[in-house]
Amino acid sequence: MTTIRQNYQLQTQLIDESFAVSNADVYNLYIAASKHTFRFGIEDTIRHKFVALEDYVLANVFTPIQLVQQLRTLLTDHAFYSTVRWHQVRVAVKNQKFTFLPGMLYDAKEAATYLQLHAELDENDDQVLAYRHQGTDMVNVFAMEHYFESLLIELFHAGKIQIRHQTSVLIESLLHLTERSPQLKMYAYLEQNYLTLILLKDGNLEFCNVFYYLSPEDFIYFVIFVMQEHKLNPDQDPLLIWGDILHDSDLFDILRKYVRHVHLGKRPSGLSYSYKFEEQFEHRYLELFSLHFCE
Numbered sequence: 001m002t003t004i005r006q007n008y009q010l011q012t013q014l015i016d017e018s019f020a021v022s023n024a025d026v027y028n029l030y031i032a033a034s035k036h037t038f039r040f041g042i043e044d045t046i047r048h049k050f051v052a053l054e055d056y057v058l059a060n061v062f063t064p065i066q067l068v069q070q071l072r073t074l075l076t077d078h079a080f081y082s083t084v085r086w087h088q089v090r091v092a093v094k095n096q097k098f099t100f101l102p103g104m105l106y107d108a109k110e111a112a113t114y115l116q117l118h119a120e121l122d123e124n125d126d127q128v129l130a131y132r133h134q135g136t137d138m139v140n141v142f143a144m145e146h147y148f149e150s151l152l153i154e155l156f157h158a159g160k161i162q163i164r165h166q167t168s169v170l171i172e173s174l175l176h177l178t179e180r181s182p183q184l185k186m187y188a189y190l191e192q193n194y195l196t197l198i199l200l201k202d203g204n205l206e207f208c209n210v211f212y213y214l215s216p217e218d219f220i221y222f223v224i225f226v227m228q229e230h231k232l233n234p235d236q237d238p239l240l241i242w243g244d245i246l247h248d249s250d251l252f253d254i255l256r257k258y259v260r261h262v263h264l265g266k267r268p269s270g271l272s273y274s275y276k277f278e279e280q281f282e283h284r285y286l287e288l289f290s291l292h293f294c295e
Contacts, residue, residue, distance in 0.1 A: 006077075008038060008070055012055035016274035018044075019051040024084035027051070030291040032166065033148070034094035035067065036192045038074060041288035045087050048292070049272040053285065064125060064145040072151055082155040089156045090291040092166045094194075096210045097121065098142035103132060106139040115141045131168045131294075135175055136205050140168045164294045166287055167208050171198060173268055173290030186232060187265075188223070189286060190243035190251070195219060197226050206230070216254045224258055234259045241265060242286040268292070 019027075019042065030041040035058070042052035056074060061067055075082045097119040106114075112128045115121060121128070127146040132139050142165035152161050170189055178185065180203040189196040193214065199207035207230060211222040227234055238261035245251055245264075255262050264283040267273060271292060 006070075006073055007060045007066075008056045008058050008074055010054065011057050012053065012280070014053045014274065014276040014279065016049075016051040016276055018274075021080045021084055024080070024086050026087055028088045028090060028292075029081065029086045030090050030092075030288050032092040032094065032287045032291075033067070033071060034191065034194075035061065038071060039285065039288055040081065041285070041291070043271075043292060047272065048270070049274065050277065050289065051274050053277065053280075053288065055285075065147065068145060068147045068151055071148070072155075075151075075155055085157065086160060088160050088162060089152065090162045090164065090294065091152060092164055092169045092287050092291060092294075093142060093144045093148075094166045094191075094287075095143070096212070097126070098140055098165045098167055098210075100205065100208060101139045101141060103137035103139050106130070106132075106141075111141050115143060119143065129163060129165075131164050133168065133171065133205075135203065136171075138205055140165050142167075162294070164291070167196060167198070167210065169287055169290045169294045170196060171200075171205060171208065172293040173286060174198060174200060175203060176270065176293050177265075177268055184230060184232060184237075186227065186230075186237065186239050188239060188241040188243075190241060190245045192244060195222055197222065199226075199230055216250045219251055220254045220258050223255065227259075237261070238263060242283045244284065246281075 026046050028043045028045055032039040038056040040054045041050055043050050061070055099115055099118040111130050115128055121143055125145055126143040127149050128143050130139055130141045174187055182202050184199055184201045187198045193212055195211045195213055197209055213219045239259050240263050242265040266282045268289050
């Protein structure tokens with residue numbers, strides 16, 4: 001029997017005293033998995049309150065198979081993640097294999113064809129899924145590693161699992177967080193080497209893409225390029241940003257150098273959070289909190 005080496009480390013753990021494993025049937029388990037991190041959030045669905053959060057950092061994980069192996073190890077070794085029956089399990093898939101289509105043009109039988117125009121799919125490994133945004137009548141067609149989906153079905157009740165692409169999760173949260181405006185607004189979500197840029201206008205999606213960057217110079221190039229392409233003015237138009245960025249980081253410094261009005265986002269309103277969460281900056285973990293809005 002092959003032994004899988006543990007290549008993850010717990011970075012952050014926040015657990016409210018009110019959390020009780022015995023009440024798992026009233027909790028939603030939220031999972032956000034990427035090449036670099038596994039993040040878990042637990043929401044009390046009765047109080048609409050986040051009562052727990054765990055953030056794991058991955059090391060020496062290079063392939064989708066290794067990623068799934070590490071997630072299996074973490075879930076099965078954890079004290080309770082895979083041993084209780086949750087109210088729902090919602091998962092945010094993080095990758096660059098996605099595209100958006102107007103709802104009226106979407107044909108479920110052609111989902112893979114749509115996606116192949118924008119991403120390179122592996123016929124053996126990729127599973128094509130879709131999510132319809134009811135408020136904007138847009139459909140997000142995306143791919144996920146089919147071993148990942150199989151693992152979720154194996155460990156959790158299939159009927160309780162909802163899988164969404166992270167871009168959809170962020171968009172649904174932004175539509176909740178921000179007021180409709182006839183002005184084009186730009187938003188950013190940042191994680192290790194990946195930058196998600198979203199533009200909304202009057203409650204409609206105008207642009208969404210995920211960029212891979214290696215340096216602060218790459219990072220700011222994508223920001224300014226998208227602003228210029230959509231006729232936004234870096235000296236006048238604001239940028240609201242969430243994610244893994246700090247005030248004293250090189251990325252924030254270069255961002256403030258080229259974009260005059262940069263603001264760090266807040267946690268979504270309409271939810272409550274354990275006092276334990278005050279230990280973290282409010283602009284972090286939006287991808288977990290946003291799963292609340294992605295039915």
